Amino acid sequence: MTYDTTPRITLRGDAARYAGLTEQILEAVLDAAEADEFLLKSRVARFESALTDALGAVHAVGCASTTGAVLLALNALGCGPADEVVVPAWAPDALFSAVVRAGARPVLVDVSTEHGAPDAADLAGVTGPATRAILLGPAGTAEVRARLHEAALRLGVPVVEIGGPEPRPARAAGVTTVLPLGPDDLLGGIGDAAAVVTDDDAVARGCRMFRNHGQDPQVRFVHHHVGFNCRMDESVAAFLLRRLPELEARSTRMRQLTDRYTRALRNAGADLVVLGPGPCLSPRGGLTVRTALRDQVRARLAARGVESAVPPFRPAGDRGMPDAFPGARRLMEEALALPLHPGLAPEDVDLIAATVAECHAGLRETR
Structure with a gap:
């Protein structure tokens, strides 16, 4: 005799979330295919514009994954071999790998057992002249994040954080937010994706170049940096555009x-x-x-x-x-x-x- 061990209540509810979306998914794929646009074209641009409107931000840069988005932000901030990046000691491995891929050295800070993020008072002890950025994972309430942002601002160190979709008309100075947009995330995409959300013109321009092999955003085949491929798919952007009103x-x-x-x-x-x-x-x-x-x-x-x-x-x-x-x-x-x-x-x-x-x-x- 066999028993069904499938949970009745699942962690993420993936099956229920995508039930009834087959037509929308097919429409998004066919839309991109019929237009002969597959990577970083008009649908990505429209999604970026719609996302900035929804969040009250200046810039949103669509890219291929959350890990890639973190690396883009670190690259745009100029992280390199002589730099240090503060990382919570309890965090996804992807954060550590992004810092290492950027060429910087992770400096670890312990986290609170009450909220899972670092305490703001501990940042001063792990930052110094070589600190290029403070990287925050997905833990910590809005209040905890606000204290961390204030502490980083006093220290003069920019923050890159895995953040959420909260509209923030008065965005925290020096904070670049990576918004996850994959299948397991809030909107529920049809492929891995993320967006870098920032009010900093230089950070946005850097992310746009680094995601496309360091290429100039306006002039094709003119490369200013050694970048990598972190471009958002057109079909993914088309589907996310349909989901964004939700x-x-x-x-x-x-x-x-x-x-x-x-x-x-x-x-x-x-x-x-x-x-x-x-x-x-x-x-x-x-x-x-x-x-x-x-x-x-x-x-x-x-x-x-x-x-x-x-x-x-x-x-x-x-x-x-x-x-x-x-x-x-x-x-x-x-x-x-x-x-x-x-x-x-x-x-x-x-x-x-x-x-x-x-x-x-x-x-x-x-x-």
Whole structure:
């Protein structure tokens, strides 16, 4: 006898998110093919313009991936072999690889176990004359990010962050935001993609050149830099243009679900901390919590048909420095991603929160 072990409540809700979109996907692909435009042409330009309008930004530079977008931003800021870039000790490997590919040296800073991002007060101790940029991953609430931006501004160091779709008419000075646009992200594209969002003319111009092998944005085959191929596909841009009007509603829905989770988990116990979905509001990362009962919680959720995951962040402790970054080490051992996506039903949030609370109630009873 075999049993169906497919979760009823999935982490990202991918199947439900793309149900009914077949015609839109085919239309986007056929539109680009019939126009004989496949890379970095009119649909990409229209999407960039529409995205700047939606976010209240000056520039949006479409590119092929989130990792590539981070590298573009670092290149545009002039990062090179003599430079250092501050990176959270608990972050995706892609951030570290982007810094190394830019030729700079990553300088690690520990993270808070209360929100998963560095504390603003710790930035001064890891920056110096060689610091070219501070790189922030997807962790940290809007309030935490604001404090980090203020600290970086005082230090005179620009920030590159994996950020979210929040409209920011008064954008933080010196901050370049990378907005993920892949299939697992908020809009849900049909291929890997991202955008660099900035109000800095020089950063935008640099990103536009570096994404196309260092080529001048206006004059073909005139190359100012050694760049690489990080161009956005036309069919991807065409599909994202169709999805963009849903951005505000999807963002609102994710915030509502996060608030519901937070209220439901509030009484789960002192051993559980809601780290939040971060500014990306992305289904990719789910709602991240810290719990000393991670294995027990995962097992009980799985028994009820709920998918969960350990965030794929390796702390600096796995890079040969086991005692230098206790916050990162603890999050590696206790962080857990719970389902969070725009299609998640409120009653599913309540079920998940109740299951987590049961585990913590059992721990309190044994004390």
